[in-house]
Amino acid sequence: MEVDFNQPISQVIRAARRRRQLSQYSLARELATVSGRPTITRDLVARWERGHQIPRLGTRQWLAVVLQIPQERLDVAAAAARRRSRLGHAVVTENAPATPGPARRAQGTPALLPVFRSRVQAGILAATLLNPDRSFSLTELAEHAGSSLASVDKENKLLEKAGILSSRREGTIRLMRAAGDRGPLVGPLTELMRLTYGVPQVVGEEFGCVPGVARIVLGGVWADRFAGIAGPSPESVELMIAAPHGVNLDSRALTTAARRTEQRLKRPVHFSVVPLEQDIDTLKIPRQRPGHPVVEVAPIRPRVAPQIAGVELDGHEVVRRLMRTGQLELVSGPASASQPFLQLASKHAAAAEHLTDASPDSAFVLLAQAAQLIGSGLLAQQGLRASAAAPDHVVGTAVAAQFGHQFAQVEMLRRRARELDAPTSRDSHVVPAEAKTYLGTVRSLLAAAAEVMPKLGLFS
Structure with missing residues (x-):
């Protein structure tokens, strides 16, 4: 051959x-x-x-x-x-920078965020901090960081000692994830990664919610820094959106995706729409200079795609305030799947029913957790979640403002459960009748959430 x-x-x-x-x-x-x-x-x-x-x-x-x-x-x-x-063609991985030639092999200081000492470290942090709900094997992190297993293992150990990552074993495989206790460094680092190496993930999540989007390409100054070309920090994000021939993308959905992307990345987003069949060398990316690198991003589809057109919520300004103060943040992709929250809440309620007589305290704790899950599911359907640094009452505050007094029970149950954390207090015990009453409350919240969920759209 x-x-x-x-x-x-x-x-x-x-x-x-x-x-x-x-x-x-x-x-x-x-x-x-x-x-x-x-x-x-x-x-x-x-x-x-x-x-x-x-x-x-x-x-x-x-x-x-x-x-x-x-x-x-x-x-x-x-x-x-x-x-x-x-020869100069950058090989780009999904959440890690890449640069041509010796600079890539040396894993030198990243051009996109030069406060990090290496691209390996930046790639590991991008993968783990931007996906806090999943664990990564060393092989996966090596793929993200574009490096060897030995280099990734060395960086992981340093990050674990610093309290940024945690590890566990499944058989012979060691899995790494963002520190479960969300130490003081995790929140600020996550924000840094979101604004730099997190651009492909955020863009892929938000524009992946738009039906018909088949291809996304990033360019401009951000792509230069991602490829290792030194220079000033990117002030905006330039991208091209492609759809198959004959598919008309919803302009309102694209505008919503761009606005949410701007809010999450804290910088302007400029995009153009082209046919999917167009050659990559002729792409019309806003503000893209000829001969400069581009980065292709895979659209990240939500597990249950939120509708773009939804109900108007009275608590819109309350949610805006919570976002401005950093207590709520925008999410998309798998993180915006609401059904897992409701399914787990339903399981908690079923388990609590069996405990109302034998252990009403335990039943009430399960019911309080179920109420929080219901509130989190309603927020997830809108592409929202409580931030790592948010106080415990944020979920209850947001859903009560949006969905009315019935959902004030979310925060009330949380407060009552907190009282059970002090065993010596006179209010630290629940009687069976109280547990049974709140079992009905949680089930009514589940029914109300299931009714309103299909009507909700992405918050923007």
């Missing part, structure tokens, strides 16, 4: 996948099955095919099996991709 030594691995993988008539999802699923690595996802396959990331040697061995091509072909193509990188 004649081998083109200049063909990058992105093209080889894409051609072989199409020859086998596999979608990116199907390829990811087969790879995860044969390799025993559930961390291989469609997004990772997409990054390989866009040239944003080069599969590691171990992964190429499994790719050869699934794609039914010689591993040597993949190894040659990987070397070609690295040569292209050294």
Whole structure:
């Protein structure tokens, strides 16, 4: 077989996948099955095919099996991709910076946020702090940071000692995540990462909520810094949105996505809309200089897509005030899925029912937690959540202002549960009748939330 030594691995993988008539999802699923690595996802396959990331040697061995091509072909193509990188084509990973040539290999000071000592450290913090509800294996963090397992392991240990990350083991795998106790450094660092390396995630989440968006490309000064080109901090975000031929994107939905992105990133957002089939070299990205790097972002779809048109809420200004003071923040993508909150609240209520006579105190604690979950679910449906530094009453305050006096029970139950934390107090015990009464209260909140949820849209 004649081998083109200049063909990058992105093209080889894409051609072989199409020859086998596999979608990116199907390829990811087969790879995860044969390799025993559930961390291989469609997004990772997409990054390989866009040239944003080069599969590691171990992964190429499994790719050869699934794609039914010689591993040597993949190894040659990987070397070609690295040569292209050294010649000036930035290889970009999803939440970590990349820069051509020696600067990337040296993992020097990041141009996007030079207060960090290395791109490895910045990539790890971006992945973990911007996704606080999930854990990452060392392999996943190495993929995010574009570095070796040894370098990632070294940085993880330092960050864990500083109280920024925490770890646990599942068998032989060590998993890392943002510190569960949300120490004093975590909140400020998370904000820094959101405003710098978090731009692709925020843009992908917000514009991923717009039906029909198939491709997002970032450019401008931010893309320069992300690729390692030194210079002043980006003052705005420039991007291009692509939709398939014949698909008309909802202008109101795009405006809402841009406004929410601006609020989360605290800088202006400029975008243009082009056909999906347009060549990347001719993209019309606002304020993009010819020859400068661009970064492609995968749209992040919400698990349950909130509607753009919804009910008008009286508590709009209350929520605005909570956002201005940093007590509420905008979220999107998987973090805006409301059903998991309601499902867990329902389970808490069911468990509490069995405890109302035998242990009414325990039943009441479960009911108070269920009420908080209901409130959090209503906020999530609007793309909102309490910030890490927010006081405990924020969820109750927000939903009571928006949905009326019935939801004031969320905060009342929380306060009553706090009294149970002092066992010596005369108010530290709940009688069975009280527990049964509030079981009915929580179930009525569940019913009310389920009724209003489909009518809610993204808060903007």
